[in-house]
Amino acid sequence: MKMAWQPKEEGLQQILQLLKESQSPDTATQRAVQKKLEELNEFPDFNNYLIFVLTKLKSEDEPTRSLSGLILKNNVKAHFHKFLPEVSEFIKQECLNAVGDPSPLIRATVGILITTIASKGELTSWPELLPALVTLLDSADYNACEGSFGALQKICEDSAELLDSDALNRPLNILIPKFLEFFRHSSPKIRSHAIACVNNFIIGRTQALMTHIDAFLEASINLFHLASDDDPEVRKNVCRALVMLLEVRMDRLIPHMHNIIEYMLMRTQDPDEAVALEACEFWLSLAEQHICKEALSPYLTRLVPVLVRGMKYSEIDIILLKGDVEEDEMIPDREEDIRPRFHKSRTHTHKHTENGEEGEDDDDDGLDDDNSLSDWNLRKCSAAALDCLANVFREDLLPVLVPILKETLFHNGWDVKESGILALGAIAEGCMQGMIPHLGELIPYLINCLSDKKALVRAITCWTLSRYSHWVVSQNHDLYFKPLMNELLKRILDANKRVQEAACSAFATLEEEACTELVPYLGFILETLVFAFSKYQHKNLLILYDAIGTLADSVGHHLNKEEYINLLMPPLIEKWNVLKDEDKDLFPLLECLSSVATALQSGFLPYCEPVYRRCVCLVEQTLNQHIANTQSPEQFEAPDKDFMIVALDLLSGLAEGLNGQIEKLVVDSNIMHLLYQCMQDPMPEVRQSSFALLGDLTKACFQHVHPCIPEFLPILGGNLNPEFISVCNNATWAIGEISVKLGQDMAPYIPLVLNQLIVIINRGQTPKTLLENTDCDALKTRCSSLRNIRDNEEKDSAFRGMCQMITVNPAGVVQDFIFFCDAVASWVSPKDDLRDMFHKILHGFKNQVGDENWKRFADQFPPQLHERLSSTYGV
Numbered sequence: 001m002k003m004a005w006q007p008k009e010e011g012l013q014q015i016l017q018l019l020k021e022s023q024s025p026d027t028a029t030q031r032a033v034q035k036k037l038e039e040l041n042e043f044p045d046f047n048n049y050l051i052f053v054l055t056k057l058k059s060e061d062e063p064t065r066s067l068s069g070l071i072l073k074n075n076v077k078a079h080f081h082k083f084l085p086e087v088s089e090f091i092k093q094e095c096l097n098a099v100g101d102p103s104p105l106i107r108a109t110v111g112i113l114i115t116t117i118a119s120k121g122e123l124t125s126w127p128e129l130l131p132a133l134v135t136l137l138d139s140a141d142y143n144a145c146e147g148s149f150g151a152l153q154k155i156c157e158d159s160a161e162l163l164d165s166d167a168l169n170r171p172l173n174i175l176i177p178k179f180l181e182f183f184r185h186s187s188p189k190i191r192s193h194a195i196a197c198v199n200n201f202i203i204g205r206t207q208a209l210m211t212h213i214d215a216f217l218e219a220s221i222n223l224f225h226l227a228s229d230d231d232p233e234v235r236k237n238v239c240r241a242l243v244m245l246l247e248v249r250m251d252r253l254i255p256h257m258h259n260i261i262e263y264m265l266m267r268t269q270d271p272d273e274a275v276a277l278e279a280c281e282f283w284l285s286l287a288e289q290h291i292c293k294e295a296l297s298p299y300l301t302r303l304v305p306v307l308v309r310g311m312k313y314s315e316i317d318i319i320l321l322k323g324d325v326e327e328d329e330m331i332p333d334r335e336e337d338i339r340p341r342f343h344k345s346r347t348h349t350h351k352h353t354e355n356g357e358e359g360e361d362d363d364d365d366g367l368d369d370d371n372s373l374s375d376w377n378l379r380k381c382s383a384a385a386l387d388c389l390a391n392v393f394r395e396d397l398l399p400v401l402v403p404i405l406k407e408t409l410f411h412n413g414w415d416v417k418e419s420g421i422l423a424l425g426a427i428a429e430g431c432m433q434g435m436i437p438h439l440g441e442l443i444p445y446l447i448n449c450l451s452d453k454k455a456l457v458r459a460i461t462c463w464t465l466s467r468y469s470h471w472v473v474s475q476n477h478d479l480y481f482k483p484l485m486n487e488l489l490k491r492i493l494d495a496n497k498r499v500q501e502a503a504c505s506a507f508a509t510l511e512e513e514a515c516t517e518l519v520p521y522l523g524f525i526l527e528t529l530v531f532a533f534s535k536y537q538h539k540n541l542l543i544l545y546d547a548i549g550t551l552a553d554s555v556g557h558h559l560n561k562e563e564y565i566n567l568l569m570p571p572l573i574e575k576w577n578v579l580k581d582e583d584k585d586l587f588p589l590l591e592c593l594s595s596v597a598t599a600l601q602s603g604f605l606p607y608c609e610p611v612y613r614r615c616v617c618l619v620e621q622t623l624n625q626h627i628a629n630t631q632s633p634e635q636f637e638a639p640d641k642d643f644m645i646v647a648l649d650l651l652s653g654l655a656e657g658l659n660g661q662i663e664k665l666v667v668d669s670n671i672m673h674l675l676y677q678c679m680q681d682p683m684p685e686v687r688q689s690s691f692a693l694l695g696d697l698t699k700a701c702f703q704h705v706h707p708c709i710p711e712f713l714p715i716l717g718g719n720l721n722p723e724f725i726s727v728c729n730n731a732t733w734a735i736g737e738i739s740v741k742l743g744q745d746m747a748p749y750i751p752l753v754l755n756q757l758i759v760i761i762n763r764g765q766t767p768k769t770l771l772e773n774t775d776c777d778a779l780k781t782r783c784s785s786l787r788n789i790r791d792n793e794e795k796d797s798a799f800r801g802m803c804q805m806i807t808v809n810p811a812g813v814v815q816d817f818i819f820f821c822d823a824v825a826s827w828v829s830p831k832d833d834l835r836d837m838f839h840k841i842l843h844g845f846k847n848q849v850g851d852e853n854w855k856r857f858a859d860q861f862p863p864q865l866h867e868r869l870s871s872t873y874g875v
Contacts, residue, residue, distance in 0.1 A: 005090055007052050015040075015049050019064050019071075020394040037071060044084050047075055051091045054109060055098035062105045071108035073116045080120040086414040092117065096132050099151055100144030107147040115154035123155070123162055130155075130171050134178060142187065146169045149182075149193035164206045172201065180471075181211065183219040188231030195223070195237035199568070202244040210249075217245070217252055221259065232272040239267055239278035246285045257295050265299065268306050273314070273378050280310060280381040287388035290443070300393070304400045307389075308408060310382030311426075312419040313456070317379065325493040333538045383426045390430025398434045401427065409445070414454045421449065421457065425464030432471070439471055443480050450487040455496035462491060462499070466506035473513045485510065485521060489528040492547075497540060502534070504543045508550040518551070519558045525551065526567045533571040538585075541575075545588040548572075549595035559596070569607060572596065576611070579647050581618060581643070590615075590646040594653030608654060612665045615654075618647035619674050639720035641683050648689035650676065655696035663701040671697075673710050679715045684724045691730035693715065698737040701796075709738065713749045720756035732757070736801030746804055783823035796834060799823075803837040810844070817845060818860060825868040835872075842875045 018040075022033040040046045053060065054069035072091070080088070095117070098110050118126060136148035150177075156163065164172045175197070198216060202208040209216065223238050242260060245253055253260060260282075267279035283303065286292050296303065313323065322328070390397055401423070408420025424442070427435070435442075446468075449461040465472075465484060472480045488510065491503035511518060517526065529551070532544050548568070552559055559568075572593060579586050593611065597604045622774070625639035651671070655662050666672075675697075678690035679782035687873075694712065698705050716738075719731040735753055739746040806820070824838045846854045858866060858875070871874050 005048050005086075007049050011049060012052070012057075014062065015046075015053065016064070017067070019053070022067065023063070023660050030392060040078060041075060044087060047083065047842070048090055049086055051094045051113075054106065054113075055094045055101070062103050065300070066105050066109045069106075069113055073109075073113050076113070076116045076120060082116065088117075089857050092126060092129075096129075099133070099136060099147040100139065100141055101147065102143055104146075107143065108150060111147065111151035111154055114151045115158055118155055119158050123159060124167055130168075130175075134174065137178065137182070146187070146189055149190060149197070150311070153193050153196050156197045160200045160204060161204070164201070164204075164208060171730045172206060173211075176201070176208045176212050176745055177215070180215050180219050183223055188234050189771040191223070192231060192233035192237055195220075195234065195241060199241050199244065202241065202248055205248050209309075209745075213249060213252060216258070219243075221256055232270070232275050234274045235267060235270060235272070236278045239264070239275065239282065243285050244283045246282065246289065250291070254291065257291075261295065261299055265302060265306065265425065268310065276310065277376070277378045277381055279810045280307075280378060280385055283307070283385040284381065284388055287385065287392050292389075292392050296389070297396075300389075300397065300400045304389075304397070305404055306418060307382045307386045308401075308404050308423050309380050311386075311422050313379065313415050317377070318415070318456075321456065321498075323454075325496075326453075326455050328497050328501070329495050329535060329537070331497075331537070333497075335538075337628055338539045340541070365398065370661055370804065379422075383422055386423060387426040387429065390427040392430070394430055395434035396694070397427065398431055401431075402438070409442075414452070417449075418457045418460055419565055421446070421460050421464050425460070425467045428464070428467035435468075436471065439468060443468065443472060443484070447480075447483050447487050455494075455499050458491060458494065458496070458499045458693075459502040462488065462502035462506040466509040469506075469510045469513045473510070473517065477517070481514070482521075485525075489525065492528055492532055493535060497537060497696050500536065500540045501543055504532075504540065504547045508547045510686055511547070511554040513551045516556070516558060522555065522561075522564060523559065523567075526564055530571055533575075542585065542588045545592035545684055546726070549592035552592075552599035554598050559599045559600055560601055562603075565600060565603050567598070573607060576614075581614075584640075584642075586618075587642055590650045594646075594650040597653040598657040599648065602656055602657070602661065604654070605661060608658060608662075609665065612651065612654060612662075612669070615647040615651050616669050616671055616674065617677065619644050619651075620670075622647075623674060624678050641681070644678065645685050645689045648693050652689070652696045653694045655693065655700040659700050662697075664702070666697065666701055666704050672704060674714075676708065676711060679712065679719075684727045687719060688724075688727045688730050691719070691734045695730065695734040695737045698734065698741055702741045707737070708739075709742070709749070713738070713752050717752035717756060720753060722834050736798060740797060740800040742798070743804060744807065750805075783819035787823040787826035796831065799827075799830075799834060800837070803834075803841060806841055810848070818857070821861070821869060822865055823864050825872075842869065842873050846875055 009575055018033055018036055021029055023035075023039075024030060050068045050072035054065050056073065057065060062747065076083075076091075083091075091113075095110055095114050099107065101107050101110065101116070111472060114129070117130060121832045123129065133148040133152050136144045137152075139145050139148075156175075162168060163175065164170060179194045182190055186192065198209065220238060220241055223234070242253070242264070264279050264282045268283070270276040270279065286296065289295075313321070317323075371819050371843055405420055408416050408423065411417045411420065424446075443465070446461055446465050450465070452458050452461070465488070469484075472484055475481065486508075488503050488507045491499055492507060494500050494503060497573050529544065529548055533541070534546055559565075572589070575589055576593070579589065597608070597611070622639045622641060622644035625636065627643070628636040629638045654665075673696060675690055678686055679694070681687055681690070694705065694716075713735070716731045719727050722728050742749075802820075821842070824842070827834075827838075830838065854875075858869075861869070
């Protein structure tokens with residue numbers, strides 16, 4: 001019989017020495033150890049030594065043994081396919097022997113190692129693993145049961161889908177009933193493992209779990225009858241299970257809803273914050289269900305105070321947020337505190353000036369004042385839950401909430417007052433109508449809170465006021481708007497960085513609401529924002545760019561005054577000159593400059609040449625890096641394409657702002673060649689931005705686009721895929737702009753795009769922005785959406801494209817022609833040449849069908865439409 005592997009004493013001592021040294025705080029020592037460990041990987045039985053130290057060498061201290069296992073885990077991750085079969089077998093066998101080690105640390109390390117091996121061999125090459133672990137669950141030895149459960153929990157987390165597949169003969173059919181047996185185990189640790197294992201299969205609606213759903217529910221409900229379960233992990237896992245079940249099998253929860261709500265109310269106030277957070281998720285999830293109003297109405301008087309209490313900063317939060325530090329503007333930011341920013345590519349949509357449907361989603365929950373804490377905590381979850389409930393209950397929430405607000409907003413404790421201000425902001429969207437009678441009193445109070453002595457109060461007040469800025473802007477300016485603007489501008493120059501950030505974000509929201517109503521105050525606003533340049537540390541500079549870009553978007557050409565340009569451009573260009581091409585701070589600066597260039601129009605001319613050249617250069621560099629990486633991935637890293645996307649978008653801004661004056665820059669560059677490459681990039685965002693630029697260049701200097709049309713139009717046609725909605729939107733818009741310029745010459749290209757456009761229009765779920773950009777003969781939907789837009793450039797452009805399409809393909813419009821007539825009548829004052837186009841099409845149609853048919857057709861018109869067409873176009 002073959003002897004089991006045994007270590008040589010000398011090798012063992014050498015490895016133990018290395019393990020000791022690797023725990024040294026000295027980085028040079030650690031580097032030397034790392035190098036030595038990599039060299040030892042050349043010896044086939046090195047990994048046998050590591051598993052031996054972990055599982056057999058009881059004379060060593062536990063941290064050293066555990067470290068040996070973690071090094072082995074890393075080797076398994078990197079080189080398991082190179083291990084000799086006998087080494088792999090030895091390690092697997094030792095893992096199973098040691099899964100019940102008396103030490104919790106060693107058991108946990110063995111569990112991690114087992115899972116890592118399982119994930120490398122995808123469980124299929126270790127068929128004895130699951131049966132062995134399941135057998136150990138029934139062991140009389142607690143350590144063996146707990147150790148195997150620990151390993152199974154990790155396997156369930158990592159390989160949920162595989163466990164329910166035919167590749168393994170669906171072991172879940174055995175595992176799920178087995179796990180359920182342990183929900184009533186005497187050990188809280190075992191109970192916790194069992195629930196956590198099953199929880200991995202709820203969201204995926206795993207068949208094996210759905211078969212046993214009643215047994216699972218019964219076990220879960222029995223568990224929460226043990227409301228006093230003294231183990232927080234058990235309570236947390238029960239809450240998590242119920243939240244997930246609400247999403248996938250609400251029908252099974254409804255009969256128990258009263259008990260569940262009572263349980264969750266208790267757990268949302270759990271002394272353990274992790275449990276309270278899991279329970280609080282339940283209210284967020286319930287708010288999305290149709291039964292929410294009916295189920296929660298009887299509990300609002302108890303639930304709302306719990307949520308508002310949950311919004312108060314904990315003592316630990318305040319320490320982490322340095323809530324006692326009022327002035328920190330001179331302290332440089334740590335780079336790790338600055339979140340990565342993602343550029344949002346340019347999308348062409350019609351500006352809905354009446355119904356505001358195209359407004360961006362307000363995805364800022366205003367709680368980023370906590371971003372030095374974990375991303376999600378009880379405070380944020382409580383506020384989000386109250387926000388969702390406000391959207392469900394609307395004004396019905398206020399009788400419960402208003403007394404609580406009165407108590408908290410005017411409380412002596414700053415932290416209670418702060419939570420009240422947060423609650424007031426959270427309900428702004430859902431309860432706006434009901435809040436209007438209170439705002440005359442509340443807004444001045446909040447404006448006053450902007451100068452509170454506590455920085456955290458000033459910061460949250462900025463956000464809450466931004467949530468009511470729509471109402472503020474609609475009132476008499478002297479009453480609220482001017483005082484709010486003045487105070488926010490002061491807070492932009494606050495001595496506290498968190499307040500600066502909150503004020504900048506709030507001011508950007510106010511700018512979006514106020515638009516051109518800001519024009520009388522532009523000088524004062526710009527002086528403040530420009531002064532902030534000299535004051536801000538790194539992180540807030542990035543937010544300042546946003547505020548300036550939003551200002552430019554909001555006031556447009558009103559920014560094009562010499563005194564404003566002289567204030568604004570020098571600091572922006574100074575930053576532009578300092579930043580290197582590979583610095584990601586270019587993203588927000590380029591976005592900002594894109595908005596400024598569009599707004600300043602000819603006022604940007606003195607700055608346009610270096611900006612244009614650098615953008616073209618950024619696009620070219622990124623394309624070259626992409627090609628190099630595609631050809632030799634091991635030699636060249638893949639580029640960050642955001643550099644190219646923001647550069648394309650800034651070029652769009654220049655083309656839109658400078659219009660025909662960009663021609664002299666285009667003529668001296670290879671932009672059309674680069675654009676041809678960008679339009680075929682595998683990344684949707686790159687194509688999206690390149691189509692936006694193509695449309696803008698078509699409008700600004702068509703003579704340079706014209707020669708490229710035979711190459712460009714097939715690419716545009718190939719991108720009319722509604723799965724990538726923004727790409728499709730911009731491609732459609734660019735086709736429309738090209739067809740306007742080409743007129744009759746568009747005819748040969750119609751087959752490239754027409755079929756896809758008809759498919760888009762006839763799809764059930766096509767978004768409105770896309771329908772508006774879709775120029776083709778299926779007119780009905782398009783005309784219905786266009787008739788609701790006021791006269792503007794975008795509407796003009798869309799109608800010209802549509803007229804070109806009708807001229808090229810008149811037969812295709814017959815059945816929906818009434819919708820075209822209706823849309824034409826929505827124009828108050830079209831440009832003369834567009835009016836001529838309408839006249840020509842209407843009379844052409846009338847002549848084509850003959851007087852008698854036209855009369856029958858026109859008799860369907862509502863009287864107003866009849867009158868409008870008759871008086872304006874003589875039909």
